[in-house]
Structure formats: C-alpha cells, structure tokens
Amino acid sequence: MKYKVLLIEHDSANLRVLKRVIGKAKLDVVSATTLTQARAIFSSTPPESYLCAVVDYQLPDAKNGQAIDFALDAFVPTIVITNSTEDDVREHILSKAVIDYIPKQNAQIYEYLSRLLTRLQRNKNIGVLVADSSRRSRKNMVDLLKRHNFETHEVAKPELAIDYLHAHPTIKLMIIDAQFGTATAELAGVDVVAETRKAFDKDSLSIIGSSDEHSPTILARFLKCGADDYLKKPYCHEEFFVRVMQNIEYVEQIALIRKTANADYLTGLPNRRHFFSQAKERMQRGLEYKTLALMDLDHFKSINDNYGHDHGDLVLKEFSKLLDKHFGKYCISRFGGEEFCVFMPDLPQHAALVLLDEFREALSLKTIVRKNVSVQCTVSIGVTSKFKRKIESMLVFADENLYLAKEGGRNRVIGDTS
Structure with a gap:
C-alpha cells in the first residue's frame, strides 16, 4: 500500500521543495495552502489513507496552530514546521500529541523530514518493549511510541521480559526501568538487562535503561550490564525520540551490514x-x-x-x-x-x-x-x-x-x- 502525506503549507517556495522531499520518500503528496482547503480534502478522502500530515504552524486562516488540532482530531500523525523559534511556540506545539516539530530556519529541515518520513513507514514493522512496573510510566512511553508508528509491547513483571522477547522477534528495542519489578532501589532492571544480554546481543536488540533516581551510579551499572543508552526521568519527549531513533537505527545498520556481507552483489541471494x-x-x-x-x-x-x-x-x-x-x-x-x-x-x-x-x-x-x-x-x-x-x-x-x-x-x- 502506498501512503499519502497531507502537506499544508502557504509559502509557495517551501511547498515546491517539500513536495519533492515527500515524493523522494516514495509517498504521494496531497497539498493545501490553507486550513479551509485541508478540510475540503478530508471531506472527500478518508484520513486512514494518510501516513501523516506535515503542517505549517501559521497559516492565513489558522494563525496559532489550529491546523495541528485539525489533523490530530482526524487521527492523522502530525509533523509541524514553523518559522518561529520562540519558547512559547515550541511549548505550545509540544503540548500537543505531534510526532515532532521542525524549525524552518534549520538548514537540515529537508534532510531531517525525509529521514522522519522514511522512519514512519519502517516503524510499522518494528517492535519496542516497555518494561516498567508503573502503569503510568508505561502508558506515557507507549503513547509517545505510537505517535511514531512503532509496534508497542508492555510487560509489568521482570520474569516475563525475556520470554516475551523470544516470542516477539520484531522487537528491536527494550526500554527498561531501573526499579522494574520492585518498589525498592535494588535496581532489579539492571539484573534483567544482564540476563537479557545472555540471550540477545547488541546487534539484534538495543536496550535503554531509565530511572527517576539521581544516583550517578545507575547509568554506569546499566551500561556495564549491557544497556546501550540511558534515559533519565522526567524526560523531554524530543530527547526520548532522539534516543529511541538512534538505538533503532544502530540495530538496522548492523542488520544491513550483515545482509550486504552475506549477499551476492548481483542477485541478492545468499552468497x-x-x-x-x-x-x-x-x-x-x-x-x-x-x-x-x-x-x-x-x-x-x-x-x-x-x-x-x-x-x-x-x-x-x-x-x-x-x-x-x-x-x-x-x-x-x-x-x-x-x-x-x-x-x-x-x-x-x-x-x-x-x-x-x-x-x-x-x-x-x-x-x-x-x-x-x-x-x-x-x-x-x-x-x-x-x-x-x-x-x-x-x-x-x-x-x-x-x-x-x-x-x-x-x-x-x-x-x-x-
């Protein structure tokens, strides 16, 4: 199935460039220059056919991000582009359930957008396991992961984690809390990481440890037991996504290297x-x-x-x-x-x-x-x-x-x- 992207951008020069970027990601572009035009488009095509929307924060008939709410209310994952870099605008955007926002002044906007669109397509086949005893903490992470189209999984007990990974081979990343499985500061999550590494190496599964503790030893213990990265709570959701993306891409790059090394250059068959x-x-x-x-x-x-x-x-x-x-x-x-x-x-x-x-x-x-x-x-x-x-x-x-x-x-x- 070839997905579409709804592009809402009023600047004609940006519109032309963004269409090319989206087209290179092998996605169909449906464009509008105002919120009114976007509403008319959605009245004739189902939102389910869209991979995402790329929305300008300020439009002629939507000065303060109303187009973002429109796209989100239609259950379309939304990427925001904006001319403003003010903190209040950034906070207003990030208070909504958007995928990400990209300042137009960023010279890498087009490269980053292309990478993000490619990831949204790939993520549909990539699983992420959240291992945390706190239901609230699991929900917060799962909600963020779903914005990026990841296949999400949860476990609330340490003894379930490794068997769950064996049963779901699409999982390429586990995010695990330091106190997973205990209300004390015994760092049960670190023990689970150590056991997980006996069955899953770093080339096949990335692990991010997380904690709301301030002890400087937690990061070191996670890394020494086999974790690849660390996320301190509370976290900014931008940092959350950057760490998730980096660790997923590492596993993908290793898989690509292996595939290249094992494949015949002409036919693609195993060598x-x-x-x-x-x-x-x-x-x-x-x-x-x-x-x-x-x-x-x-x-x-x-x-x-x-x-x-x-x-x-x-x-x-x-x-x-x-x-x-x-x-x-x-x-x-x-x-x-x-x-x-x-x-x-x-x-x-x-x-x-x-x-x-x-x-x-x-x-x-x-x-x-x-x-x-x-x-x-x-x-x-x-x-x-x-x-x-x-x-x-x-x-x-x-x-x-x-x-x-x-x-x-x-x-x-x-x-x-x-």
Missing part, C-alpha cells in the same frame, strides 16, 4: 560463504533427511556472447527471483557465475525431485525480455542425499549428478536414484 554457514548449522540438528541440489544454467556463455553481459546479468537476476520463489524457505545460494545451490534439510530426495522438476519446467517456459530481445533458458540440476558428515561431500555427489544431467542432454534433473 557461497553464507550458504555454508547456514547449511552446516542445519546439518548439526540431526535431521533424518538431507537433500542438496546443484544447478547450472545451460549454454549461459552463448547468452553473454550473443546479447551482451547486461542481458546475461538480467537472466541471472530473473533466475534468482524464480529460485527464491520456489525454494526461498530453504538454504539457497548463488555459488558463482551461473551456478546455484539449494540445500533442503528434512526433505527426502523423492519429494525434492518433484519440486526441482517443477522449477526446471517453470524456468523453461519463462521468457526474459530486454530491449526487445527475448531469451529463454534452461537449467541442469544434480541432486543427492548421500551424506558423509560434511556438506562438502554432498556437493561432490551433486556435482557428479549435474555432470550426468549435462551429458544426458541438459534441461533435466538427475538424482541418486534416477
């Missing part, structure tokens, strides 16, 4: 190194069946020679998409060049042969078009379930069957029992 890591891990589970298929595109060199490497690259990409569609739940990889591999743990060879032949046929019927040039290609597949303790030994047997498939005329699947 050879990652394949071996995943396959070996699954082989250690003592599964009854282990089936491996080695694939090689037929006459691929002739595609490069006749149509160029750009066309060859497109064939590899389309082949990879089809492979992922058919075998994405298994261990798949581009081994290099036009060679691919699929490891199907806990699947007997006779069942794997049926799936592989269906894939082979689907590929043979597929037409790949680039610059009005159509190409069809086929694949030869060698399959084995012979196992001598290591995945490398299976590759030797699969390669022997792949050779038989090539020698037998190509575009076929050969297994141990074929």
Whole structure:
C-alpha cells in the first residue's frame, strides 16, 4: 500500500521543495495552502489513507496552530514546521500529541523530514518493549511510541521480559526501568538487562535503561550490564525520540551490514560463504533427511556472447527471483557465475525431485525480455542425499549428478536414484 502525506503549507517556495522531499520518500503528496482547503480534502478522502500530515504552524486562516488540532482530531500523525523559534511556540506545539516539530530556519529541515518520513513507514514493522512496573510510566512511553508508528509491547513483571522477547522477534528495542519489578532501589532492571544480554546481543536488540533516581551510579551499572543508552526521568519527549531513533537505527545498520556481507552483489541471494554457514548449522540438528541440489544454467556463455553481459546479468537476476520463489524457505545460494545451490534439510530426495522438476519446467517456459530481445533458458540440476558428515561431500555427489544431467542432454534433473 502506498501512503499519502497531507502537506499544508502557504509559502509557495517551501511547498515546491517539500513536495519533492515527500515524493523522494516514495509517498504521494496531497497539498493545501490553507486550513479551509485541508478540510475540503478530508471531506472527500478518508484520513486512514494518510501516513501523516506535515503542517505549517501559521497559516492565513489558522494563525496559532489550529491546523495541528485539525489533523490530530482526524487521527492523522502530525509533523509541524514553523518559522518561529520562540519558547512559547515550541511549548505550545509540544503540548500537543505531534510526532515532532521542525524549525524552518534549520538548514537540515529537508534532510531531517525525509529521514522522519522514511522512519514512519519502517516503524510499522518494528517492535519496542516497555518494561516498567508503573502503569503510568508505561502508558506515557507507549503513547509517545505510537505517535511514531512503532509496534508497542508492555510487560509489568521482570520474569516475563525475556520470554516475551523470544516470542516477539520484531522487537528491536527494550526500554527498561531501573526499579522494574520492585518498589525498592535494588535496581532489579539492571539484573534483567544482564540476563537479557545472555540471550540477545547488541546487534539484534538495543536496550535503554531509565530511572527517576539521581544516583550517578545507575547509568554506569546499566551500561556495564549491557544497556546501550540511558534515559533519565522526567524526560523531554524530543530527547526520548532522539534516543529511541538512534538505538533503532544502530540495530538496522548492523542488520544491513550483515545482509550486504552475506549477499551476492548481483542477485541478492545468499552468497557461497553464507550458504555454508547456514547449511552446516542445519546439518548439526540431526535431521533424518538431507537433500542438496546443484544447478547450472545451460549454454549461459552463448547468452553473454550473443546479447551482451547486461542481458546475461538480467537472466541471472530473473533466475534468482524464480529460485527464491520456489525454494526461498530453504538454504539457497548463488555459488558463482551461473551456478546455484539449494540445500533442503528434512526433505527426502523423492519429494525434492518433484519440486526441482517443477522449477526446471517453470524456468523453461519463462521468457526474459530486454530491449526487445527475448531469451529463454534452461537449467541442469544434480541432486543427492548421500551424506558423509560434511556438506562438502554432498556437493561432490551433486556435482557428479549435474555432470550426468549435462551429458544426458541438459534441461533435466538427475538424482541418486534416477
């Protein structure tokens, strides 16, 4: 679903730039220059179709932020932009349930807005766990997190926290109170952090400790036990969001680095190194069946020679998409060049042969078009379930069957029992 953004801005120059910024975030822009126009827009389109509203604090027919109330009353998350940097204006804006406000004098306004819009879309799939014994404290944090579209979770007892994290893998951040689970100053929250770090490392889960205590040792104890950051209560909601964003983005950046390191640059499939890591891990589970298929595109060199490497690259990409569609739940990889591999743990060879032949046929019927040039290609597949303790030994047997498939005329699947 492609979301829309309601942009209410009376300055024509700002309006043009903001439209481009929102468009680059791959969002549709619906613009108005007055509050009256915005009301008319909402009368014909449901507010639910909007990701958010970007609203100027001062409009010709709404001098004191009335457009903010209009957007919030329609249950549309709202970002405020303003020419004024006065404290009373800032306090007036932040007294409302807005996502954030951005001074127009800030040279980074457009970059920050673009980043914020991207985050609002991503946050819909990111969970944040608030671990706090105080119902009021949990509600305050959850209300703020919901403004930014986070998937919110709460626990009120320490013994529930780690099991809850295991049961909800979308959670990427936990905010935990120092006195979580106790009315004393025994820092039970610190103990929970230490236990959590035994199961979840910093690359997969960020932790922010929080407390309304003034002891200088609390921050140090949180960090030494594995927390990534600290938030002192009472907090300004701007600081709250900055700390949340920084910690979420850290986990995302690590995930991106891992994905880049583990993926083939052209096709996006797992690379050879990652394949071996995943396959070996699954082989250690003592599964009854282990089936491996080695694939090689037929006459691929002739595609490069006749149509160029750009066309060859497109064939590899389309082949990879089809492979992922058919075998994405298994261990798949581009081994290099036009060679691919699929490891199907806990699947007997006779069942794997049926799936592989269906894939082979689907590929043979597929037409790949680039610059009005159509190409069809086929694949030869060698399959084995012979196992001598290591995945490398299976590759030797699969390669022997792949050779038989090539020698037998190509575009076929050969297994141990074929």
